[in-house]
Amino acid sequence: MGDKFYKKKGIAIENIAAELYLLNCNDRLPTMIDLQEKYDLSRGTVQNALSYLKDEKAIETKSRGHLGTFIEFIDYKKLQYFAGADQVAGTMPLPYSKLYEGLATGLYLMFKEQNIKLNLAFIRGSNERIEATEKEQFDFGIVSRFAAEQEIASGHNITVSLAFGPQTYLSKHILIFADKSRQEIEDGMTVGIDKDSLDHFYLTKELVKDNEVVLVDYPANQLVHAIREGEIDAGVWNYDEIVEKGYHDLHYIDLPLEKEHLAISEAVLVCSSQNKMIQAICKKNITIEKMHDIQLQVKAGTMIPRF
Template sequence: MNDFYKKKGIAIEKIASELYLLKENDRMPIMTELQAKYHLSRGTVQNALTFLKNEKAIATRSRGHLGTFIMSIDHKKLQRFANAEQMVGTMPLPYSKLYEGLATGLYLMLKEEDIKLNLAYIRGSKERIEATEKGTYDFAVVSRFAAEQEIQNGRNISIVLSFDHSTYLTKHILIFAEDDKNHIEEGMKIGIDKDSLDHFLMTKELVKNKNVELVDYPANQLIYAIRKKEIDAGIWNYDEVVEKGWTDLHYVDIPKKKFHQDTSEAVLVCSNNNSLVQSLCKNHLSVERMHTIQEKVKTGEMTPRF
């Protein structure tokens, strides 16, 4: 009996997840499709559908040879039966107001939909994307540049939401250890973070055809290394420098390239195998509201919550 109820529960969860992606007047998947996709018997699938109909999560109508169609659908109930009341995401450590605004926006918008959000803060976009692709996390927040690079490299992920320019950071700057330096010179030691796609590729672009030494440093330790003069220069986030009032640092703007703009845009990526999470994010997260929340956190009108 325990095996029976366990199998029935799994079937209800999977079928509810499948139906959550539909809307009124959509055609229902046929029985054999659901059996094959989830490796369930016909009777188990039928029991799961009957349960969801009895709970008024869905109502259907047959249209003869055209198939069966959704008459009404309660996404809230399907969300509960799909065990989609909790999500786990990953993003950078919120050390800037923009990152705090991103985390706050995600938390508040999902909370309004009765979805509990747990966030893991992981350094390095490559690691965040890899963990999301594997299913360790439901989604990852990275820059558009990092996401598109990894998609081109064959990662099984998609950009689900794009939050527009200057939502990830305002811009990158090049910081020097010496106040009289304004450009990279031959023989300099330049900090580079190999775990951050943005930092790694931007640094590579800046030092192209220059005889310099690249020193592997986690990006969040670059400021320390520059102040200690362990390296001569490194790329960093302008927002943190301004917000923390680091007036002792000498920096210049980085010459604009196309991908520099893409590094300023925050995007949310999901595994292509997780259509339910993709649908939840598209249905419950608003780009416009994210902009409003980020601005309020940035100006101090709203206290960060995450």
């Protein structure tokens, strides 16, 4: 009986701590009845959980009579701990560029500052990352704004919690040719396309829409090898890797800048629409300005990547 009571109290503390984490100072505290009904708890259990959080200095409240009870102080670190949210799991692209290394480092360092352990999984293909995040196999995923908006418009149950701004995902895409005399897509060419990447799939389809070409399914990160080996005639790839790895032998052209390209260049953090706690944790602990600074330092070589 005693173990059951303490287990129930622990679950109540965890749920109510998560509920309060979403609030700010001067917000109205949910009523006892609201919390009882939402979490299927008795009045006494809710009172015990709130008293515990107050005793632990996680919150301070003040009654304003008929207006209700309001929050005067919140210690988000303590609420985070009591909510069992002291570690998060995220997924992002393979860190083959300095921008990606900077993103991973920024996430790692900012969560570490708040005593949150970050577990990062590097998964190729925005489709896979979005699906895993939507299913809550991961708490968040890093994709381009373009990919996120496309999937949200398609009915996927994700939300953009943070948008880091243009050129935080990549600087630009380019079109690489195996034949150095080529300057545009021509009929009869074989062109690499990555069907797992929303960005790559869209860009490639747009480039070849007026030509009769053969599309060959290739992971985007293997396109450079495929072009060098003469397996395909052309393919779209990330300019950052070309520059950073010194691929001076490759012949490429810039893509005409379209509105969609800005969305493709911007990194965003997506969460399941249902996971309000994780959305709040990410918003409260990750700052856009700091991420920009860390990315610049990693890119310049003045900060060693850590993740």
